[in-house]
Amino acid sequence: MHGKGATPSGRKTGTVPNAGSADDASAGEAELLHRIAVGDRQAFDTLYRGYFPRLTRFLERVMRRPHAVEEVLNDAMLVVWRKAGTFNGKSKVSTWIFSIAYRKALKAIKRFDDPVESDDQAFESTLPGPESQLMQKQRTALLMEQIGRMSADHRAVIELTYYHGCPYQEIAQIMGCPVDTVKTRMFHARRRLRQFLSDRKEEL
Amino acid sequence: MVGSVLRFGKSHHQNLQELLPWLLNGTLQGEEVAQVEEHLRACPGCRSELELLRMLQSDYRASEVAPEAEAALAKLRPLLDDAVPAKRPPRRTPSRTGRPTAPIPVWVKLALAAQFALVFGLGWQVLQPDRAGLAYHTLAAAGAPERVAGSLVVVFDPGTAQRDVARILRGSGGRVVDGPTASNGYVVAVPDGGLNTALTRLRAEPAVVVVEPLQLERNR
Numbered sequence: 001m002h003g004k005g006a007t008p009s010g011r012k013t014g015t016v017p018n019a020g021s022a023d024d025a026s027a028g029e030a031e032l033l034h035r036i037a038v039g040d041r042q043a044f045d046t047l048y049r050g051y052f053p054r055l056t057r058f059l060e061r062v063m064r065r066p067h068a069v070e071e072v073l074n075d076a077m078l079v080v081w082r083k084a085g086t087f088n089g090k091s092k093v094s095t096w097i098f099s100i101a102y103r104k105a106l107k108a109i110k111r112f113d114d115p116v117e118s119d120d121q122a123f124e125s126t127l128p129g130p131e132s133q134l135m136q137k138q139r140t141a142l143l144m145e146q147i148g149r150m151s152a153d154h155r156a157v158i159e160l161t162y163y164h165g166c167p168y169q170e171i172a173q174i175m176g177c178p179v180d181t182v183k184t185r186m187f188h189a190r191r192r193l194r195q196f197l198s199d200r201k202e203e204l
Numbered sequence: 205m206v207g208s209v210l211r212f213g214k215s216h217h218q219n220l221q222e223l224l225p226w227l228l229n230g231t232l233q234g235e236e237v238a239q240v241e242e243h244l245r246a247c248p249g250c251r252s253e254l255e256l257l258r259m260l261q262s263d264y265r266a267s268e269v270a271p272e273a274e275a276a277l278a279k280l281r282p283l284l285d286d287a288v289p290a291k292r293p294p295r296r297t298p299s300r301t302g303r304p305t306a307p308i309p310v311w312v313k314l315a316l317a318a319q320f321a322l323v324f325g326l327g328w329q330v331l332q333p334d335r336a337g338l339a340y341h342t343l344a345a346a347g348a349p350e351r352v353a354g355s356l357v358v359v360f361d362p363g364t365a366q367r368d369v370a371r372i373l374r375g376s377g378g379r380v381v382d383g384p385t386a387s388n389g390y391v392v393a394v395p396d397g398g399l400n401t402a403l404t405r406l407r408a409e410p411a412v413v414v415v416e417p418l419q420l421e422r423n424r
Contacts, residue, residue, distance in 0.1 A: 041281075041284065044284070045277065048273065048277050048280070049273045049277070052273035052276065052277070053273070070276045070279070073276065074276060074279060074280040074283075077280060078280065078283055078284070078287055081284055081287055082287050136263065139263060140263040140264075143260065143263050143264070144263075144264075147264075158264070161225045161226065161229055162225070162229065162260065162261045162264040162265065163264060163265060165229045165230065165231065166229075166231065167226060167231035167232075167233075168223075168226050168231075170231075183222040183223070184222075186222065186225055187218075187221075187222050190225070190253075190256075190257065190260075193260060194253075194256060197256070
């Protein structure tokens with residue numbers, strides 16, 4: 001199971017990727033998929049628990065509708081249960097699962113006609129601290145609010161890069177788009193955030 | 205590798221600047237890393253950008269949710285019963301070759317049924333002269349019991365060699381009275397008392413797709 005900071009690739013964020021352990025994780029997950037393909041419930045439970053924190057975080061950030069995350073996540077994992085036998089090994093297991101979740105999220109977003117819920121509280125640090133931490137907390141909340149105003153595509157690129165530590169090639173696979181599109185989306189998102197911070201330089 | 209990094213229509217600076225987030229998350233590899241790092245040494249703008257990205261990444265990771273999987277998994281479990289994984293081991297009896305059999309499409313089943321009806325009708329027509337013969341013998345020897353030979357229809361796998369068809373038919377003890385049809389079917393007349401034996405022998409042959417009696421043995 002991947003805990004805090006784990007990536008779709010099984011890496012820990014903020015660390016240099018360890019190709020060996022990532023490959024081992026992917027091989028282990030491929031074995032789980034093989035067992036799921038023949039109806040092994042225990043293997044499914046293991047995979048589900050391993051991906052639940054990462055998918056929850058990813059879907060929360062992409063969809064911005066916390067109340068719908070669990071339903072969409074379960075929809076995605078139901079597809080994993082049904083289609084495990086079709087996994088062809090051309091990508092990592094994590095890429096395959098995240099791409100399913102991403103498509104489910106986009107479909108869910110299209111269905112929604114309710115306003116986006118504010119989940120700023122979820123972004124706030126729970127640790128009380130000195131003034132600098134309070135300032136960071138405030139800045140973080142404002143940044144997250146700004147990111148929340150971006151499109152789901154831009155949010156997904158930011159989330160997969162900054163939190164899940166994905167290479168841009170893997171993000172392109174998950175999102176089903178060219179790598180140049182990933183870079184361009186990130187570039188535009190960065191430019192927008194930079195402008196936002198520049199406009200609020202005084203208050204931050 | 206360089207070709208995959210640099211794109212026409214954008215400046216060298218912008219091409220490398222776009223890669224900064226992935227330098228920061230540690231996923232850039234090989235020549236890309238060398239190019240970006242070399243550029244950073246010469247470009248104050250990109251160094252400043254990298255610091256901004258570092259702050260963004262730090263802020264972005266500052267939040268963490270600790271979701272509980274078990275409650276959500278409990279909701280999903282009942283749905284798994286209705287959703288069969290796409291690639292389970294076949295539940296049907298393996299084919300005679302030992303390989304799992306593929307599902308038979310509906311149109312194939314319908315075609316086989318139509319073919320069977322055609323062969324059945326053909327066999328029925330073939331047997332009509334026997335009935336006429338029965339009438340004649342009845343007149344010649346009134347009250348004498350008559351025995352009617354059994355008959356069956358047998359359809360072979362289209363890939364079966366002709367010599368194997370002949371061997372199998374001979375082995376059944378019957379005599380071909382019609383066929384082959386376009387689908388490799390034959391109507392076989394079987395001597396008195398030999399119908400069950402013929403059916404058993406034919407059904408044991410891997411090359412036989414269908415074998416069914418057309419007329420039960422009976423005494424008259």
